[in-house]
Amino acid sequence: MPESKLENFVFTVMMAFVMVYAMICYNIALTIGGMRDAVLLDAFREMMIMWPVAIILEMFVFEKPVVYLTKRLITPETPILLIILIRCSITVCLMCPTMSxxxxxxxxxxxxxxxxxxxxxxxxxxxxxxxxxxxxLCGPAVRFLFRTIFRKDN
Incomplete structure (x- = not known):
């Protein structure tokens, strides 16, 4: 997917935004006993803190361990979809407890x-x-949007 440092940064910013926003909405809804329209706006208060934290953690703390662990689990014959699923799963396994x-x-x-x-x-x-x-949801949507933005015309 991302092929340069700029692309990697943009991808991380996009993915972190969608993941963090959804998780904040989820946690607020759990706290107040259900999803309400107000939750969608209330989430932005926490976003100001948690979104930059997620970007920093992903780029500077977990990116290398995720890549390392993914490479340990794949072979040259591993289908790209499985590679994406492995990398996403490892990322969630590291980010979820940390962000929590x-x-x-x-x-x-x-x-x-x-x-x-x-x-x-x-x-x-x-x-x-x-x-x-x-x-x-988030992963496929952000990857689609990212591919659309950074389309390589051959």
Whole structure:
């Protein structure tokens, strides 16, 4: 997909925006007992913090481990779709607990259950949403949009 540092940055910014926005909406909806129109606007307050955090984590902390782990699991014969699924899954496995940790520290009321308990619960609740959203909706949509923007005419 991305072939240059600029393309990689743009792809990361796009993917982080869609993933973080959806996960914030999901967590707000869980907190208030359901999805409401107001959630879609309320999410932008947390986005100002969590979107840059996700970009920084992806580009400077997790990109190399994700590439390394993906290369350990594939062969030259591995179909591109499987490579994409492996890379997305590894990314979610690393980003979800980390972003849940940060969100717990910044936005959760963890006084009653304790910080670690609240973080673990948040990560466990977020993981199925994050993996499903990444594989079935966000990932394909962002990759399509990215290919459209950076179309290489041969």
């Amino acid at each position: 940790l940060i969100a717990t520290a910044l936005f959760k009321n963890f006084q009653a259950a304790g910080f670690i308990g609240t973080w673990l619960q948040t990560a466990v609740i977020n993981f199925p949403m994050a993996i499903g959203w990444q594989i079935f």
